[in-house]
Amino acid sequence: MRSGTTVTVVLQPRAHGPWPQPRSSNPMLALVTSSATDGKGVTRVTVRAARIGSASVTWGPEGAPLFTLQLSVAAYPVQ
Numbered sequence: 731m732r733s734g735t736t737v738t739v740v741l742q743p744r745a746h747g748p749w750p751q752p753r754s755s756n757p758m759l760a761l762v763t764s765s766a767t768d769g770k771g772v773t774r775v776t777v778r779a780a781r782i783g784s785a786s787v788t789w790g791p792e793g794a795p796l797f798t799l800q801l802s803v804a805a806y807p808v809q
Contacts, residue, residue: 735779743771760785779803
């Protein structure tokens with residue numbers, strides 16, 4: 731993806747409670763701009779690719795995340 735692009739992740743409700751707060755491995759590259767859970771337990775998280783590089787956004791414990799989003803931000807159009 732290109733710098734400045736935003737991605738919205740929609741996480742379905744979990745049987746074992748709400749999703750943990752998302753955590754960026756590098757907020758300078760991948761910035762979590764919003765996170766909200768609706769009344770049905772659906773969580774929507776928006777992440778903005780801020781700079782060139784690679785980063786991940788995880789939900790859950792550091793050593794064993796429940797979900798991981800990998801982002802690669804390029805300076806040129808990706809084909």
